[in-house]
Amino acid sequence: MRAALLILLGLVIGVIGTAQVMSTLAARNPMPKAVMHTMSYHTSELKQAMKSQACDAAKIQPHLLRLQSTATDIVPTFGIADQGFADAANKLQASLQQAVASAPASCAALAAALKPVGEACQDCHQKYR
Structure with missing residues (x-):
C-alpha cells in the first residue's frame, strides 16, 4: 500500500513538473506568435472587406x-537559419510590395x-509550420 502511494505521488509530482x-518553454519568446497574429488580423480585415464588397482604397491600403x-520582421523574429525560410519570407515581402x-x-x-500573398504564406506554412 505504501509503495502504491509513493508511486502515485511520484506520478502526480512528475505531471505537475x-x-x-x-509552460515556461512556451512563454519564452512570444514574438513569432505575435507577428503571425498581426499578419492574420490584417489579412482577415482585407478578406472581410472583400466579403462585404467594401474595398475602398483608403480603407484597405493601411x-x-x-x-x-x-x-x-519574420526572418529576424523566428531566427530560423535556413535559406529556404529566408527565401519564402522574401517571396512574401515581394508579393506584398507588389500588392x-x-x-x-x-x-x-x-x-x-x-x-500571390496567400500563395507565399501557404508555401511557407506547409514547410515550416
Whole structure:
C-alpha cells in the first residue's frame, strides 16, 4: 500500500513538473506568435472587406502597408537559419510590395493582389509550420 502511494505521488509530482516546464518553454519568446497574429488580423480585415464588397482604397491600403511592414520582421523574429525560410519570407515581402504598389481600388483588384500573398504564406506554412 505504501509503495502504491509513493508511486502515485511520484506520478502526480512528475505531471505537475512537466506542466510547469512546458509552460515556461512556451512563454519564452512570444514574438513569432505575435507577428503571425498581426499578419492574420490584417489579412482577415482585407478578406472581410472583400466579403462585404467594401474595398475602398483608403480603407484597405493601411492593412496592406501593415502587412508589408510586419513581413519584414519574420526572418529576424523566428531566427530560423535556413535559406529556404529566408527565401519564402522574401517571396512574401515581394508579393506584398507588389500588392501595395498596385494600390487596388476594387475588390477584384484586391483579390488579384492578395493571391500571390496567400500563395507565399501557404508555401511557407506547409514547410515550416
